[in-house]
Amino acid sequence: MKDSAILITYDKEDAVKEAIALCESAGYDIRKIIRQKFLNRAKYGIGEGKVEELKELVNSLKPDVVIFDEILKPSQNYNLASTLKTNILDREALILQIFERRARSSESILQVKLAQLRYEMSRAKEKVRLAKMGEQPGFMGIGKFEVDVYSNDIKNRMNSVKSKLQKSSRQRELHRQARKRIGFKTVSLAGYTSAGKTTLFNMLTGENKEESPKLFTTLSTTTRKIILQKMEVLISDTVGFISKLPAYMIQAFKSTLEELTYTDIVIVVVDISDSILELRKKFRSCVTTLDEIGVDKDKIIFVLNKSDLVSEEEVNDKADQLALKDNKKWLPISAVTGQNISRLKNLIQQAIEDKPQLNEKNEVPKQEIEINYED
Ligand SMILES: Nc1nc2c(ncn2[C@@H]2O[C@H](COP(=O)(O)OP(=O)(O)O)[C@@H](O)[C@H]2O)c(=O)[nH]1
Ligand SMILES: [Mg+2]
Incomplete structure (x- = not known):
């Protein structure tokens, strides 16, 4: 429960x-x-x-x-x-x-751990300060001596996480995850929190909710199969972008998005009912971040969700202002009313088919496949 x-x-x-x-x-x-x-x-x-x-x-x-x-x-x-x-x-x-719930690879687990320690550290300082001022002796049951020990302990744990991070090999693990998905094309949903990712995920996967073969359940609870016209693909919900994300959490956030670098199609869900100011800010931040983590622009589809809340003219006008019309794949949809959902499925299929299939038979470098990972 x-x-x-x-x-x-x-x-x-x-x-x-x-x-x-x-x-x-x-x-x-x-x-x-x-x-x-x-x-x-x-x-x-x-x-x-x-x-x-x-x-x-x-x-x-x-x-x-x-x-x-x-x-x-x-x-x-x-x-x-x-x-x-x-x-x-x-x-x-x-x-x-x-982030902790969503971190999967050892690298992202470590990045989240580091952010958690930074959170604790920033608070340890105030605890030390309060104890030193003598305002709250035994603050939260911690005396001055213990507070010093406490913050040194956090420092040591941070150093240990940092050195583990230096040794962790992200590439290898990504390849292992990718290997598990061989045979299926993958689609991931990205975008700001409350843009409608989960609603869209449920809408797209609604028809086959019960279907969760063992292979997929081991990947994650937020990955399911959807059936397009001619193919079946795996679709995943990802951690949403968050407004006012503190700087010390950015690495942890980005590391939870790592699957976007090897997924075939990234659907960026935009809340088109946001003001144009808000839209621009969020849009830019999504596009920049995806670029920074190495997501290929050609595999992005922008969906303008919640278009049931605004007029067609407004959707068009906003799409114009976001420069979606020059050369980007985009579609207004509503994850609530189902508007354009079947067109979206076609667009996904088409985007997968149009993708340059340079290493189709060999999505994971051969050398990596031969390495025997212990699971
Ligand atoms: N009107 C309308 N509301 C939507 C639509 N999609 C999502 N919502 C609402 O927006 C809120 C956030 O949706 P959710 O799927 O949880 O967003 P997430 O954080 O991106 O996963 C919820 O109250 C949804 O019911 C849509 O197409 N139209
Ligand atoms: Mg969600």
Whole structure:
């Protein structure tokens, strides 16, 4: 069963949508959403009156966790946890949980571990500071001596992860994963959180939900088979792009996207109901990141999702402004109404057929196939 959560987020539609999608990616079942204009109040992040209300909610709903959609200082986290008597997860801890769930290769597991240690480290410093000021002796049950030991311990663990990272061979592992998929073309969904990736994934795979041969279940729970006109392909949902991603998490995020480099087709899901300003920003960030991790431009299809929410003219106008019309594969769709889904399937098939098949019979370099990996 899923863990349950009360979500505290900003009182803005986009923020709410993103926060919900993040909670869902992390596997939480949201029981209640609290919207607040400010999440930066000194003591608890939220105002004291709201904390009283929250206390009652926690008592009646008994959630496994309260998710706070902003960064909390250790003192704020401690104040909330001790008043509410429940676990508190701030935005960064939530994002790290998502990455942790999705990291597959040893490299991405290490990158996520490193980001988690950085998260702990940035908080260890405040704990040290608080202990030194003598404001909170025995803060969270940790005395000054233990705090120093604690932060040295984090440093040592970071160094050990870093040296493991230097030795890890990403290429080899990617090839092993690719090898498992031989015989199937693969399609991956990318795009911002709440653009509609999971809804589209479910729409595309809806007809054969039960179908999960052993081979695929070992790959991941978010990979399934879909049937196009003339072929069957494997489709995967990936970790979404996240607005306001802290710099220290970028490597961890990118490493969770590594499958995009060997997948045959990347579908970038765009929320066309976003404002043009927002669209431009997100679009640029997607395209740049995909380029940085080495995704071939020719294998990208842009789908303008949620086109049920805007007029045809607006979709066209926005497609123009994103320069999709010069030479890019794109299609307006709705993952909710099913608009253009069969056209999308045709477009995927066509893109796979049109792809230069330089090493079709030998997708994985031969030399790699002969190496005997222990599974
Ligand atoms: N109106 C409309 N809403 C959509 C569409 N696709 C997704 N949504 C909604 O957008 C929200 C986020 O969708 P989700 O699939 O979880 O996004 P993800 O984070 O990219 O996986 C959900 O509330 C969906 O119901 C669409 O085509 N039209
Ligand atoms: Mg999703």
